[in-house]
Amino acid sequence: MWLASLLSPKKFFYVSEALFPWVSLIFLMSLTYGLIDGLFFVPADYLQGEGFRIIYVHAPCAFLSLGIYAIMSFAAFLHLVFRIKIASIILRQSASLGATFTFLALITGSLWGKPMWGTWWIWDARITSELILLFIYLGIILLQRSLIKNNHAHASMIAVLTLVGMVDLPIIHYSVSWWNTLHQGPTLKIFAPSLIHHRMLMPLIAMIVAFMAFYVLVLFLKLRYEFIVKMNHDWQEIR
Amino acid sequence: MNSPYFYIVSAYLTVFVVLFWQWLLPWRRWQQYIKHKIKT
Numbered sequence: 001m002w003l004a005s006l007l008s009p010k011k012f013f014y015v016s017e018a019l020f021p022w023v024s025l026i027f028l029m030s031l032t033y034g035l036i037d038g039l040f041f042v043p044a045d046y047l048q049g050e051g052f053r054i055i056y057v058h059a060p061c062a063f064l065s066l067g068i069y070a071i072m073s074f075a076a077f078l079h080l081v082f083r084i085k086i087a088s089i090i091l092r093q094s095a096s097l098g099a100t101f102t103f104l105a106l107i108t109g110s111l112w113g114k115p116m117w118g119t120w121w122i123w124d125a126r127i128t129s130e131l132i133l134l135f136i137y138l139g140i141i142l143l144q145r146s147l148i149k150n151n152h153a154h155a156s157m158i159a160v161l162t163l164v165g166m167v168d169l170p171i172i173h174y175s176v177s178w179w180n181t182l183h184q185g186p187t188l189k190i191f192a193p194s195l196i197h198h199r200m201l202m203p204l205i206a207m208i209v210a211f212m213a214f215y216v217l218v219l220f221l222k223l224r225y226e227f228i229v230k231m232n233h234d235w236q237e238i239r
Numbered sequence: 240m241n242s243p244y245f246y247i248v249s250a251y252l253t254v255f256v257v258l259f260w261q262w263l264l265p266w267r268r269w270q271q272y273i274k275h276k277i278k279t
Contacts, residue, residue: 039247039251049243050243050244050247051243051246051247053247054246054247054250057250057251057254058250061254096261097261100257100258100261103257104253104254104257104258107250107253108250108253108254111246111249111250111253112246112250114246115243115246214258214262217262218261218262218265221262221265221266221269222265224269225265225268225269225272228272229272
């Protein structure tokens with residue numbers, strides 16, 4: 001009950017208004033540092049040369065493609081179990097962003113693969129499972145658009161589809177460990193030392209933070225509009 | 240096409256053009272709503 005009251009449209013509006021400038025600041029600072037350091041100051045890779053700098057857009061996009069789906073799955077769970085309205089709205093509004101990051105991860109991966117592997121595309125376990133994730137996102141978006149009424153039953157259908165699609169997340173994550181893939185193994189490790197040199201790691205972390213902040217900013221904009229215009233909450237009154 | 244800079248510039252341009260468009264759509268929609276609200 002306390003969670004539902006915390007996630008009411010009115011409270012959300014105050015929280016998002018207060019956080020918006022701070023998240024924007026985090027976004028701008030981390031993006032500026034990540035871009036300048038990653039593109040101009042970090043030394044070239046001994047094997048891949050200058051081409052490795054694609055990692056600073058490819059890895060954050062791939063991270064967000066999985067991260068947004070994990071957030072959507074959690075929102076689907078909250079919607080189905082606790083019937084929290086904001087959870088279904090977060091789920092709906094995150095789908096197009098998740099699909100965008102998945103699409104960008106595939107495009108930047110292809111642009112990285114051509115000079116390094118000599119091919120734009122290969123049916124490798126990591127790449128194929130990431131493509132399946134894009135199809136899952138597109139399936140969720142198409143289902144949302146085909147459902148005319150925005151009621152609880154329809155939101156539950158989208159939530160169930162999201163939870164079913166969650167099976168692809170561990171497959172993507174462990175694909176490079178379970179199968180022999182052309183794609184390299186995990187670079188960033190949480191419970192073990194990362195395989196990337198710390199000099200190259202710092203701008204990568206900054207870019208991941210910048211992309212996460214971007215997701216939060218766009219989600220705030222989308223949710224505000226959804227609450228106030230579609231749910232008929234008066235803007236002046238809420239402010 | 241053989242230069243790594245071609246692939247780097249293509250990757251960065253694609254990402255930032257697409258993300259800018261993703262941000263612009265909800266931002267413009269919100270600004271239009273505020274303008275409309277102030278007028279009425």
